Amino acid sequence: MQVQEILKNNSIANRFISQLRDTGIQTDRMRFRRNIERLGEIMAYELSKELEYENKEVNTPLGKSEVPMPKNELVICSILRAGLPLHQGILNYFDDAENSFISAYRHHPDNDEKFEILVEYLASPSLEGKTLILADPMLATGRSFSNVLNALGSMGKPEKIHLVSVIGSDEGVEYLKSEFPENSKLWIATIDHELDKNGYIVPGLGDAGDLCFGNKMQH
Template sequence: MTVHVLNQQNTLLNKFISEIRDREIQKDAMRFRRNLERIGEVTAYEISRELNYAPRTVVTPLGEAVVQTIDDRIVLATILRAGLPFHQGFLNYFDDAQNAFVSAYRKSTKDGKFTVKVEYISCGELEGKTLLLVDPMLATGSSLVLAYEALCEKGGQPAHTHVAAVIASEQGLDYVQKHMPGATTTVWCAAVDEELTSRSYIVPGIGDAGDLAYGEKK
């Protein structure tokens, strides 16, 4: 399985990463959402380098031009609710993609542990298509793998899956590599952090992406 870590090169992406991490800038929810969206746009562009292309003839006012255009049938999927701004960044670029959504949440127990529950799936046909499964935080990796399995159960097996995260933990990356098909999965992360807290939050991370984007939940 190929893993791309985008902040290993110095680009404008690092500005957006620094702002979503900054606890003062995080107080502006609109800017936080927009930075997630911009990171999605950058990641979408990087992923586009690895897609399949075919020539298409375009008629201009003065003649014809042959342009290489994406030949993949793309399905863009995310996990509600934190994934929505990140998803929008991808949709800005893959604007004709089919879309899919998964509702997953942590069900906590009294001892502080939790299990991940998938409640809702909206998904069309995936068989033979290119799935972009995007979620801002890849912490333990269990939510993302469960979402992938639920999507495949409902829509069929994609030809290739691109997993995209803003911040990933090393543990989450290991889990994805062990539980998703390596030959047909590529992982893209803006940044990778080393630690997880006892509650499975990434350190230094950014905090709770859903709360920062949309307000605290009970």
């Protein structure tokens, strides 16, 4: 699996990541969601450079013009609920893509730091021969992405898989390299080096789902 880390080169994306991490700013849920959405747009633009293109003739007021247009059949799959703003950012640029939604969450069966990733809901078109874009803002252990890929297995085999995330950990990235096909690619804004004992990214930014949509009751 290839890895493209956006913040290895300085850009306006630095500002959006800074605001997502900043405890003085991130409590503004609307701005938090919008910053994730904007990073989704940035990564969708970068990802678009690796799609396949074919010429399309366009009629202008003064003649005709040939424009290379992407020809891939795209399916964007976001992991509920934190993935929704990232999904929207990608969809803003790939507005004719099909869409898939799946739930994946941390279940603590013994009410301690040990958890398992459970997948309980899936709505998806066929993935056969298409380009699948998996979106989840936080890549901690990598188990959510892996479990979602397994759950999507019955939907058909995609021709290419792209993963899009905002902040990840070294451990999570290495885990995905062992779980995803070699020709898949991870697009991620930045990678932190640590996971704490609860499997959260350090320094990270906290719980992206709660910061986007408010605290949830545990079950």
